[in-house]
Protein backbone atom coordinates (compact mmCIF):
# COMPACT_ATOMS: atom_id res chain seq x y z
CA UNK A 1 0.00 0.00 0.00
CA UNK A 2 1.42 3.37 -1.04
CA UNK A 3 1.22 6.08 1.63
CA UNK A 4 1.70 9.69 0.54
CA UNK A 5 3.32 12.27 2.80
CA UNK A 6 0.36 14.56 2.17
CA UNK A 7 -2.79 14.12 0.10
CA UNK A 8 -4.64 17.41 -0.26
CA UNK A 9 -7.24 15.84 -2.55
CA UNK A 10 -8.80 14.17 0.48
CA UNK A 11 -9.27 17.56 2.13
CA UNK A 12 -10.60 19.14 -1.06
CA UNK A 13 -13.19 16.44 -1.81
CA UNK A 14 -15.74 17.31 0.89
CA UNK A 15 -15.18 21.08 0.45
CA UNK A 16 -15.24 21.08 -3.35
CA UNK A 17 -18.66 22.70 -3.84
CA UNK A 18 -18.12 25.36 -1.14
CA UNK A 19 -14.70 26.30 -2.44
CA UNK A 20 -15.84 26.53 -6.04
CA UNK A 21 -18.78 28.72 -4.97
CA UNK A 22 -16.42 31.00 -3.04
CA UNK A 23 -14.10 31.28 -6.03
CA UNK A 24 -17.09 31.99 -8.26
CA UNK A 25 -18.02 34.86 -5.96
CA UNK A 26 -14.62 36.44 -6.63
CA UNK A 27 -14.89 35.74 -10.37
CA UNK A 28 -18.29 37.42 -10.51
CA UNK A 29 -17.08 40.42 -8.49
CA UNK A 30 -13.89 40.72 -10.61
CA UNK A 31 -12.22 42.28 -7.57
CA UNK A 32 -8.93 40.45 -7.10
CA UNK A 33 -6.57 42.48 -4.91
CA UNK A 34 -7.38 42.97 -1.20
CA UNK A 35 -11.02 44.20 -0.99
CA UNK A 36 -14.00 42.82 0.91
CA UNK A 37 -13.00 39.15 0.67
CA UNK A 38 -9.58 39.81 2.21
CA UNK A 39 -11.02 42.11 4.88
CA UNK A 40 -13.52 39.45 5.93
CA UNK A 41 -10.84 36.81 6.04
CA UNK A 42 -8.61 39.06 8.14
CA UNK A 43 -11.42 39.62 10.66
CA UNK A 44 -12.25 35.92 10.84
CA UNK A 45 -8.58 34.95 11.16
CA UNK A 46 -7.96 37.53 13.89
CA UNK A 47 -10.92 36.19 15.82
CA UNK A 48 -9.82 32.57 15.41
CA UNK A 49 -6.28 33.41 16.56
CA UNK A 50 -7.38 35.69 19.39
CA UNK A 51 -5.46 38.74 18.16
CA UNK A 52 -6.53 42.34 17.49
CA UNK A 53 -5.17 42.57 13.94
CA UNK A 54 -4.47 40.18 11.09
CA UNK A 55 -2.91 41.55 7.91
CA UNK A 56 -3.10 39.34 4.82
CA UNK A 57 0.09 39.17 2.76
CA UNK A 58 1.54 37.29 -0.20
CA UNK A 59 3.36 34.48 1.65
CA UNK A 60 4.81 33.42 4.97
CA UNK A 61 8.16 34.69 3.78
CA UNK A 62 6.69 38.13 3.06
CA UNK A 63 4.93 38.03 6.43
CA UNK A 64 8.34 37.72 8.09
CA UNK A 65 9.87 40.33 5.77
CA UNK A 66 7.07 42.84 6.39
CA UNK A 67 7.31 42.22 10.16
CA UNK A 68 11.03 43.06 10.12
CA UNK A 69 10.37 46.11 7.92
CA UNK A 70 7.67 47.27 10.34
CA UNK A 71 10.35 47.35 13.04
CA UNK A 72 12.63 49.33 10.70
CA UNK A 73 15.31 46.63 10.68
CA UNK A 74 18.17 47.15 8.25
CA UNK A 75 21.95 47.28 7.85
CA UNK A 76 23.90 47.12 11.10
CA UNK A 77 21.04 45.41 12.95
CA UNK A 78 21.17 41.90 14.35
CA UNK A 79 18.32 39.41 14.51
CA UNK A 80 18.63 36.27 16.64
CA UNK A 81 17.11 33.08 15.23
CA UNK A 82 17.57 29.31 15.33
CA UNK A 83 19.72 27.48 12.74
CA UNK A 84 17.21 24.64 12.44
CA UNK A 85 14.27 26.09 10.50
CA UNK A 86 13.07 26.72 6.97
CA UNK A 87 15.41 29.02 5.05
CA UNK A 88 12.96 31.95 4.96
CA UNK A 89 13.37 32.72 8.68
CA UNK A 90 16.96 33.84 8.02
CA UNK A 91 16.65 34.81 4.36
CA UNK A 92 14.43 37.80 5.16
CA UNK A 93 16.97 39.11 7.68
CA UNK A 94 19.80 38.96 5.15
CA UNK A 95 17.66 40.53 2.41
CA UNK A 96 17.23 43.65 4.56
CA UNK A 97 20.98 43.90 5.02
CA UNK A 98 20.72 42.90 8.68
CA UNK A 99 22.81 40.14 10.23
CA UNK A 100 21.27 36.80 11.23
CA UNK A 101 22.70 35.75 14.60
CA UNK A 102 22.30 32.02 14.91
CA UNK A 103 21.49 29.92 17.97
CA UNK A 104 21.22 26.16 18.43
CA UNK A 105 17.98 24.36 19.22
CA UNK A 106 16.64 22.43 22.17
CA UNK A 107 16.78 18.67 21.42
CA UNK A 108 13.27 18.04 22.78
CA UNK A 109 11.12 20.69 21.08
CA UNK A 110 13.47 21.63 18.19
CA UNK A 111 12.87 25.31 19.06
CA UNK A 112 15.43 27.94 20.13
CA UNK A 113 17.94 27.08 22.85
CA UNK A 114 16.81 29.86 25.19
CA UNK A 115 20.14 30.05 27.02
CA UNK A 116 21.95 30.70 23.74
CA UNK A 117 19.42 33.41 22.84
CA UNK A 118 20.37 35.16 26.09
CA UNK A 119 24.09 34.79 25.26
CA UNK A 120 23.81 36.13 21.71
CA UNK A 121 21.84 39.30 22.49
CA UNK A 122 23.93 42.44 21.91
CA UNK A 123 23.50 46.19 21.71
CA UNK A 124 22.73 45.69 17.99
CA UNK A 125 19.95 43.11 18.50
CA UNK A 126 16.69 44.45 17.06
CA UNK A 127 14.56 41.31 17.16
CA UNK A 128 14.42 37.64 18.12
CA UNK A 129 12.57 35.22 15.82
CA UNK A 130 11.59 32.01 17.62
CA UNK A 131 10.17 29.35 15.29
CA UNK A 132 7.29 27.20 16.51
CA UNK A 133 8.78 24.27 14.65
CA UNK A 134 6.79 21.27 13.41
CA UNK A 135 3.63 22.75 14.93
CA UNK A 136 4.64 23.00 18.59
CA UNK A 137 4.86 26.31 20.44
CA UNK A 138 8.32 27.41 21.55
CA UNK A 139 8.92 28.19 25.23
CA UNK A 140 7.57 31.72 24.96
CA UNK A 141 7.68 32.48 28.69
CA UNK A 142 11.43 31.86 28.92
CA UNK A 143 12.05 33.63 25.61
CA UNK A 144 10.10 36.71 26.71
CA UNK A 145 12.10 36.75 29.94
CA UNK A 146 15.52 36.66 28.25
CA UNK A 147 14.48 38.97 25.38
CA UNK A 148 13.42 41.74 27.78
CA UNK A 149 12.74 44.82 25.65
CA UNK A 150 13.91 43.22 22.40
CA UNK A 151 10.85 42.61 20.19
CA UNK A 152 9.90 39.00 19.44
CA UNK A 153 8.56 38.08 16.01
CA UNK A 154 7.01 34.63 16.15
CA UNK A 155 7.51 32.43 13.09
CA UNK A 156 4.13 30.67 13.21
CA UNK A 157 4.30 29.27 9.67
CA UNK A 158 4.00 25.65 10.85
CA UNK A 159 1.96 26.24 13.95
CA UNK A 160 -1.48 27.70 13.25
CA UNK A 161 -3.55 26.70 16.30
CA UNK A 162 -0.66 25.86 18.65
CA UNK A 163 -0.66 27.54 22.04
CA UNK A 164 1.71 28.19 24.92
CA UNK A 165 -0.06 27.80 28.28
CA UNK A 166 -3.39 28.37 26.56
CA UNK A 167 -2.23 31.49 24.69
CA UNK A 168 -2.31 30.98 20.93
CA UNK A 169 0.82 31.54 18.90
CA UNK A 170 0.91 34.79 16.94
CA UNK A 171 -0.35 36.90 19.83
CA UNK A 172 2.56 36.66 22.26
CA UNK A 173 5.32 38.47 20.36
CA UNK A 174 4.97 41.97 18.90
CA UNK A 175 4.04 40.18 15.66
CA UNK A 176 3.36 36.67 14.40
CA UNK A 177 4.04 35.51 10.84
CA UNK A 178 1.83 32.78 9.33
CA UNK A 179 2.05 30.93 6.01
CA UNK A 180 -0.77 29.52 3.91
CA UNK A 181 1.55 27.40 1.78
CA UNK A 182 -0.65 24.41 0.86
CA UNK A 183 1.07 21.98 3.28
CA UNK A 184 0.60 24.12 6.41
CA UNK A 185 -2.18 23.54 8.95
CA UNK A 186 -4.28 26.09 7.04
CA UNK A 187 -3.29 25.96 3.38
CA UNK A 188 -4.42 28.06 0.45
CA UNK A 189 -4.52 27.31 -3.28
CA UNK A 190 -1.07 28.81 -3.79
CA UNK A 191 1.02 31.21 -1.75
CA UNK A 192 -0.38 33.38 1.01
CA UNK A 193 0.51 34.64 4.47
CA UNK A 194 -0.62 36.67 7.44
CA UNK A 195 0.95 38.98 10.00
CA UNK A 196 -0.78 39.18 13.37
CA UNK A 197 -0.34 41.83 16.05
CA UNK A 198 -2.13 43.34 19.03
CA UNK A 199 -0.47 46.71 18.42
CA UNK A 200 -2.63 49.23 16.49
CA UNK A 201 0.33 51.29 15.25
CA UNK A 202 2.22 48.21 14.06
CA UNK A 203 -0.89 47.00 12.21
CA UNK A 204 -1.22 50.36 10.47
CA UNK A 205 2.46 50.20 9.44
CA UNK A 206 2.01 46.69 8.07
CA UNK A 207 -1.01 47.76 5.98
CA UNK A 208 1.03 50.60 4.56
CA UNK A 209 4.09 48.42 3.91
CA UNK A 210 2.14 45.83 1.94
CA UNK A 211 1.00 48.63 -0.44
CA UNK A 212 4.48 49.97 -1.31
CA UNK A 213 4.42 52.15 1.79
CA UNK A 214 1.56 54.12 0.29
CA UNK A 215 0.17 56.79 2.63
CA UNK A 216 -2.22 58.43 0.15
CA UNK A 217 -3.02 57.98 -3.52
CA UNK A 218 0.39 57.56 -5.16
CA UNK A 219 2.02 59.15 -2.13
CA UNK A 220 4.60 56.98 -0.35
CA UNK A 221 5.55 57.61 3.26
CA UNK A 222 8.05 54.72 3.34
CA UNK A 223 9.44 52.17 0.92
CA UNK A 224 7.34 49.04 1.21
CA UNK A 225 6.60 46.23 -1.20
CA UNK A 226 3.77 44.49 -2.96
CA UNK A 227 2.79 42.08 -0.19
CA UNK A 228 -0.97 41.96 -0.85
CA UNK A 229 -3.05 38.82 -0.34
CA UNK A 230 -5.23 37.86 -3.32
CA UNK A 231 -9.02 37.85 -2.96
CA UNK A 232 -9.10 34.33 -4.48
CA UNK A 233 -6.80 33.02 -1.75
CA UNK A 234 -8.84 34.78 0.94
CA UNK A 235 -12.06 33.26 -0.44
CA UNK A 236 -10.58 29.75 -0.32
CA UNK A 237 -9.11 30.30 3.14
CA UNK A 238 -12.47 31.53 4.46
CA UNK A 239 -14.06 28.21 3.49
CA UNK A 240 -11.26 26.24 5.13
CA UNK A 241 -10.90 28.31 8.31
CA UNK A 242 -13.88 26.79 10.21
CA UNK A 243 -12.37 23.32 9.68
CA UNK A 244 -8.82 23.98 10.91
CA UNK A 245 -9.52 23.01 14.50
CA UNK A 246 -10.94 19.63 13.53
CA UNK A 247 -8.01 19.06 11.13
CA UNK A 248 -5.58 19.77 13.96
CA UNK A 249 -7.50 17.32 16.16
CA UNK A 250 -7.09 14.78 13.34
CA UNK A 251 -3.33 15.36 13.32
CA UNK A 252 -3.17 14.93 17.09
CA UNK A 253 -5.20 11.73 16.94
CA UNK A 254 -2.85 10.37 14.26
CA UNK A 255 0.18 11.28 16.38
CA UNK A 256 -1.37 9.46 19.35
CA UNK A 257 -2.07 6.43 17.16
CA UNK A 258 1.54 6.38 15.93
CA UNK A 259 2.75 6.49 19.54
CA UNK A 260 0.59 3.48 20.40
CA UNK A 261 1.53 1.51 17.27
CA UNK A 262 5.26 2.18 17.70
CA UNK A 263 5.10 1.14 21.35
CA UNK A 264 3.17 -2.05 20.53
CA UNK A 265 5.84 -2.92 17.94
CA UNK A 266 8.65 -2.17 20.43
CA UNK A 267 9.91 0.45 17.99
CA UNK A 268 9.78 3.25 20.56
CA UNK A 269 13.01 1.66 21.86
CA UNK A 270 14.62 1.95 18.40
CA UNK A 271 13.50 5.33 17.11
CA UNK A 272 12.92 8.60 18.94
CA UNK A 273 9.27 9.65 18.98
CA UNK A 274 8.30 13.34 18.88
CA UNK A 275 7.56 14.79 22.27
CA UNK A 276 4.42 16.87 22.71
CA UNK A 277 5.63 19.04 25.58
CA UNK A 278 2.86 19.75 28.08
CA UNK A 279 1.31 23.20 27.68
CA UNK A 280 2.68 23.70 24.15
CA UNK A 281 -0.40 22.68 22.12
CA UNK A 282 1.50 20.61 19.54
CA UNK A 283 -0.48 20.65 16.27
CA UNK A 284 1.70 18.08 14.46
CA UNK A 285 2.07 19.99 11.24
CA UNK A 286 4.89 17.48 10.97
CA UNK A 287 5.29 14.18 12.84
CA UNK A 288 9.06 13.95 13.17
CA UNK A 289 10.88 10.88 14.46
CA UNK A 290 14.61 10.46 15.06
CA UNK A 291 15.83 7.42 13.20
CA UNK A 292 19.13 5.51 13.25
CA UNK A 293 20.34 4.99 9.64
CA UNK A 294 17.83 7.66 8.63
CA UNK A 295 18.73 7.91 4.92
CA UNK A 296 18.65 4.15 4.43
CA UNK A 297 15.30 3.99 6.22
CA UNK A 298 13.89 6.73 4.01
CA UNK A 299 14.98 4.90 0.83
CA UNK A 300 13.59 1.61 2.15
CA UNK A 301 10.24 3.27 2.87
CA UNK A 302 10.18 4.91 -0.57
CA UNK A 303 10.66 1.49 -2.19
CA UNK A 304 7.60 0.32 -0.25
CA UNK A 305 5.66 3.39 -1.43
CA UNK A 306 5.77 5.12 1.96
CA UNK A 307 6.88 8.72 1.51
CA UNK A 308 8.80 10.44 4.30
CA UNK A 309 10.74 13.72 4.24
CA UNK A 310 13.73 15.37 5.89
CA UNK A 311 13.18 18.79 7.45
CA UNK A 312 15.98 19.97 7.40
CA UNK A 313 19.04 18.23 5.96
CA UNK A 314 21.38 21.23 6.29
CA UNK A 315 21.20 23.72 9.20
CA UNK A 316 21.33 27.38 8.22
CA UNK A 317 24.89 28.02 9.48
CA UNK A 318 26.17 25.45 6.96
CA UNK A 319 24.27 26.92 3.99
CA UNK A 320 26.62 28.28 1.32
CA UNK A 321 24.84 31.66 1.27
CA UNK A 322 25.50 32.18 4.99
CA UNK A 323 29.19 31.28 4.95
CA UNK A 324 30.00 34.94 5.62
CA UNK A 325 28.18 34.72 8.97
CA UNK A 326 31.29 32.79 9.94
CA UNK A 327 30.29 29.44 11.38
CA UNK A 328 31.64 25.95 10.76
CA UNK A 329 30.50 22.42 11.37
CA UNK A 330 30.41 21.69 15.08
CA UNK A 331 29.18 25.15 16.11
CA UNK A 332 25.57 24.02 16.62
CA UNK A 333 25.80 20.32 17.47
CA UNK A 334 22.16 19.81 18.48
CA UNK A 335 20.87 21.12 15.15
CA UNK A 336 23.56 19.24 13.22
CA UNK A 337 22.59 15.99 14.92
CA UNK A 338 18.90 16.65 14.24
CA UNK A 339 19.66 17.24 10.55
CA UNK A 340 21.15 13.71 10.39
CA UNK A 341 18.39 11.98 12.39
CA UNK A 342 15.01 13.56 11.70
CA UNK A 343 12.39 12.00 9.45
CA UNK A 344 8.88 13.37 8.95
CA UNK A 345 6.18 10.70 8.50
CA UNK A 346 2.73 11.16 6.94
CA UNK A 347 0.39 12.61 9.59
CA UNK A 348 -2.18 14.63 7.60
CA UNK A 349 -5.69 14.58 9.12
CA UNK A 350 -7.27 12.26 6.53
CA UNK A 351 -4.56 9.57 6.89
CA UNK A 352 -6.24 6.22 7.67
CA UNK A 353 -5.33 3.85 10.49
CA UNK A 354 -4.52 1.19 7.87
CA UNK A 355 -2.02 3.57 6.30
CA UNK A 356 -0.46 4.28 9.67
CA UNK A 357 -0.15 0.55 10.32
CA UNK A 358 1.57 0.26 6.93
CA UNK A 359 4.06 2.98 7.87
CA UNK A 360 4.83 1.41 11.25
CA UNK A 361 5.04 -2.08 9.71
CA UNK A 362 7.50 -0.90 7.08
CA UNK A 363 9.70 0.80 9.67
CA UNK A 364 9.63 -2.39 11.74
CA UNK A 365 10.69 -4.42 8.69
CA UNK A 366 13.59 -2.07 8.03
CA UNK A 367 15.06 -2.44 11.52
CA UNK A 368 14.45 -6.20 11.55
CA UNK A 369 16.40 -6.53 8.28
CA UNK A 370 19.08 -4.28 9.66
CA UNK A 371 19.60 -6.26 12.86
CA UNK A 372 19.46 -9.58 10.93
CA UNK A 373 22.09 -8.41 8.46
CA UNK A 374 24.42 -7.03 11.13
CA UNK A 375 24.52 -10.33 13.04
Ligand SMILES: *Cc1c(COP(=O)(O)O)cnc(C)c1O
Nearest residue numbers: 059060061086088157158179181
Ligand atom coordinates in the same frame (compact mmCIF):
# COMPACT_ATOMS: atom_id res chain seq x y z
C1 LIG B 1 6.74 27.61 5.32
C2 LIG B 1 7.61 28.37 6.23
C3 LIG B 1 7.95 29.73 5.99
C4 LIG B 1 7.67 30.43 4.70
O1 LIG B 1 6.36 30.43 4.28
P1 LIG B 1 6.02 30.60 2.71
O2 LIG B 1 4.56 30.85 2.71
O3 LIG B 1 6.40 29.33 2.04
O4 LIG B 1 6.79 31.76 2.20
C5 LIG B 1 8.67 30.39 6.96
N1 LIG B 1 9.08 29.78 8.08
C6 LIG B 1 8.81 28.49 8.33
C7 LIG B 1 9.29 27.88 9.60
C8 LIG B 1 8.09 27.74 7.41
O5 LIG B 1 7.84 26.44 7.65
